[in-house]
Amino acid sequence: MKILVSRCLLGENCRYKGDNCKNEKVIALGKEHELIGVCPETDGGLCTPRDPAERVGDKVISSAGRDVTEEYRRGAEIALRTAKRENVAYCIFKAKSPSCGCGRIYDGTFSGKLVEGNGVTSELLLKNGFCVKTEETL
Numbered sequence: 001m002k003i004l005v006s007r008c009l010l011g012e013n014c015r016y017k018g019d020n021c022k023n024e025k026v027i028a029l030g031k032e033h034e035l036i037g038v039c040p041e042t043d044g045g046l047c048t049p050r051d052p053a054e055r056v057g058d059k060v061i062s063s064a065g066r067d068v069t070e071e072y073r074r075g076a077e078i079a080l081r082t083a084k085r086e087n088v089a090y091c092i093f094k095a096k097s098p099s100c101g102c103g104r105i106y107d108g109t110f111s112g113k114l115v116e117g118n119g120v121t122s123e124l125l126l127k128n129g130f131c132v133k134t135e136e137t138l
């Protein structure tokens, strides 16, 4: 079985701070399944490290006020193309991220407050019929 996975969960230092969210439970799935990594933010053209960003309505805005919606959308399209091409069974994405989060994301005020919602990539994958879990809902 093929599973689409956020690369920061696999240990790649692609988070905005330049670190990762390595998750041993996710990595262990690689013994029996093929894990295919994506990082929509860097795949979409953002560099690491970068300013944190949050969803504000239909847009994604960085803490410095830069509109990074286009980069987020581009990364989401790349993840969708990868999911289709590889015919993945489901996705395991990083919780709470403005791109990968699923179910709960930060509210756009950079205050740490969570609201119901999906990251840009999870939203697109869900709309296209893919099942999205996070490391917290596995």
Ligand code: SF4
Residues within 6 Å of the ligand: 006, 007, 008, 009, 014, 015, 016, 038, 039, 040, 041, 042, 094, 097, 099, 100
């Ligand atoms: S875009 Fe997704 S994979 Fe990339 S650092 Fe953010 S949460 Fe991790």
